[in-house]
Amino acid sequence: MRKNTIDGLKGQLNKNSKVSIIGHKNPDGDALGSTLGLHLFMKELGITSQVIMPNSSPDFLAWLPSIDTILCYDNDKAQCEEELDNSDFVFTLDFNHLDRTGSLGDHLQKLNTNFVMIDHHQQPADYAPYMLSDTSIASTCELVHEYITTQYPETKLTADIASCLYTGIMTDTGSFRFPSTTSKTHRIIADLIDAGANNSEIHQNTFDNNAESRLHLLGRALQNLKVLKDLSTAYISLSQDDLNQYGFKKGDTEGFVNYALSLKGIKFAVIFIENKAENIIKISFRSIGDFDVNSFARNHYNGGGHNNAAGGKSDLDLNTTLEKFEETLNNYRKELS
Ligand code: 5GP
Numbered sequence: 001m002r003k004n005t006i007d008g009l010k011g012q013l014n015k016n017s018k019v020s021i022i023g024h025k026n027p028d029g030d031a032l033g034s035t036l037g038l039h040l041f042m043k044e045l046g047i048t049s050q051v052i053m054p055n056s057s058p059d060f061l062a063w064l065p066s067i068d069t070i071l072c073y074d075n076d077k078a079q080c081e082e083e084l085d086n087s088d089f090v091f092t093l094d095f096n097h098l099d100r101t102g103s104l105g106d107h108l109q110k111l112n113t114n115f116v117m118i119d120h121h122q123q124p125a126d127y128a129p130y131m132l133s134d135t136s137i138a139s140t141c142e143l144v145h146e147y148i149t150t151q152y153p154e155t156k157l158t159a160d161i162a163s164c165l166y167t168g169i170m171t172d173t174g175s176f177r178f179p180s181t182t183s184k185t186h187r188i189i190a191d192l193i194d195a196g197a198n199n200s201e202i203h204q205n206t207f208d209n210n211a212e213s214r215l216h217l218l219g220r221a222l223q224n225l226k227v228l229k230d231l232s233t234a235y236i237s238l239s240q241d242d243l244n245q246y247g248f249k250k251g252d253t254e255g256f257v258n259y260a261l262s263l264k265g266i267k268f269a270v271i272f273i274e275n276k277a278e279n280i281i282k283i284s285f286r287s288i289g290d291f292d293v294n295s296f297a298r299n300h301y302n303g304g305g306h307n308n309a310a311g312g313k314s315d316l317d318l319n320t321t322l323e324k325f326e327e328t329l330n331n332y333r334k335e336l337s
């Protein structure tokens, strides 16, 4: 599904415009790459913009250009609200429902501004008069690349912009291996390398900067792996005690679920992560092939995402969540076995 109503924006946006750019809660590579890439592009256009995130960014992306300019709603509520109240345009990137921004969403609902949505998730809400939404595209960074290169073909991408966009495409395509990766994705990547993105360095910065404790946490996650062979399903759980024991920092569990998916014959993989501070279990769902985890997350875990990658949460305790999950799975026996 594609919806493009962004063309009229160019005539409205100018050097006097005040722009805020927002990503979703617990920002990932695509949310950070797209917001920072667009922010740096606005700078090239001579337009002032401010990136605002609902909460802090993971350490493994701390090297991204201009990441230190981001305002974080959790730490700086008043300043974020002032920025937003004075914005003529609020870009929302890599999400399509305002409740994906946590408590910041309550303030966004009240704003009298022009929302612009650039996103690739399913079933977009209708808060944005200006939209570039395409669920067939692997990453929001690809859509930001489309937006800026089609609307402003005369403005060059800098190396920093290219690095930000490269990062989001790389992380949302699982380093260019998910089925959503197309020849067009690779052409955009070629364009970004030509513009100065250092591909090898970006991979190293992102994936080869592990703390020893993170690898031990991965070890624990793999010990906790449970395989339900007859349902082609494997899941991992991490309790708050596990996280505490290995000095968990935000972002440390990124990608763990893919180990469960890498097992031979597994079509559906899940990771359950206990968060005692928020009193929830955060869940990531991944699948290979036709099993639609977006619907699964929506129907059972108040979540959503894409056909092969989605997220959600449970308010029950960890053990009850796991028991209920196995019960629920039985209803999917036909699709999974
Ligand atoms: P992850 O499992 O890596 O957190 O997220 C996988 C995909 O699902 C991402 O596209 C993410 O934006 C989306 N997602 C994660 N958690 C939620 C959620 O609670 N609600 C919705 N609607 N989408 C989510």
Ligand code: MN
Pocket: 030, 031, 094, 120, 138, 139, 140, 172
């Ligand atoms: Mn994304």
